[in-house]
Amino acid sequence: MAQDMIPSSNADIIIHYEQPVYSGQFSDDGNFFFAVNKDYKVRMYDTSNPYQWRYYKTVEYPFGQWTLTDASLSPDNKYLAYTSIASTVCLAPTDPNDLGDPYTLELAERRAGNIPIRSRYGGSFGIWSIRFSGDGRELVAGASGGAIVVYDIESRTTLHRIAGHDDDVNAVCFADKSSPHILYSGSDDTFLKVWDTRSMGDSRAAGAFVGHIEGITYIDSKMDGHDDDGVSGTSWKTCVRDAAWHPNAPIIVGK
Incomplete structure (x- = not known):
């Protein structure tokens, strides 16, 4: 069964960059794709024709650091949040006519009850994973030192910042498009954890999935709120770090 799901044909499109690509994703409607590169740039493409991409x-x-x-695309496709090994998130409009500098969101700002998170990369922490909530109002970030951060974009405030794992958090996502309360996180400590933001102040997970023998690099969800729909990818030793399916066409993009 697994063999039937492995792509065996030649690639339809190959886009080559001078530096490695670390992440990329289609929009929900399949009309947009972005590629996150080591050269501190995110390139956006019109993929409304899945076999003839148009860079824009x-x-x-x-x-950035290193x-x-x-990166994560807002639910309305209007904004892209993207990260480096730093505690600042850049927020840029996807409109090709808007050429202004990106907005910056500082996730390391302290508030009462926050746990100070330190990182060997300098500053407070580095961000490894970022995702929008289903309503586009919040971001969740997985960071170095086991940190998980939930941030309100409109008020520019940190809602939660906890030490949720014993090692770097490489992957995070919201579980449900209709609610920002349930989160998934995956870490180099090999654990995939489930969090409820209504009770995560004491750094106690609502659940955990065990069994990985190496660090978890990617998590995805059906976004319907069911805990058993979380999907994780591993490990650092694989040639393909993550992959994105086109929602409407039989196309998969490996990075």
Whole structure:
């Protein structure tokens, strides 16, 4: 069964960059794709014709450390959040006519009850994974030092920041498009955990999935709120770090 799901034909499209690509994703409608590159740039493509992509915009992280790490597209396709090994998230409009500098969101700002998270990369912490909530109002970030951060975009405030794992958190996502309360996280400590933001203040997970023998690099969800729909990918030793399916066409993109 697994063999039947492994792509065996030649690639329809190959886009080559000088630096490695660390992440990429289609929009829910399949009309948009972005590629996150080590050169601190995110390149955007019109993929409304899945077999004839059209490049239309690049945005840059102005003060990145070593590489870009991840990006997430807002539910309305209007904004792209992207990260480096730093505690700042860049937020850029996807409109090709908007050529202004990206907005910056500082996730390391402290508030009462927050646990200070330190990182060997400098600053407070580095972000490895970022995702929008289903309503586009919040971001969840997985960071170095086991940190998980939930951030409100409109008020520019950190809602939660906890030490949820014993090692770097490489992957996070919301479980349900209609609710920002349930989160998944995956870490180099090999655990995939489930969190309820209504009770995560004491750093106690609502559940955990065990069995991985190496660090978890990717998590995805059906976004319907069921805990058994979480999907994880591993490990650091694989040639393909993550992959994205086109929602409407039989196309998969490996990075």
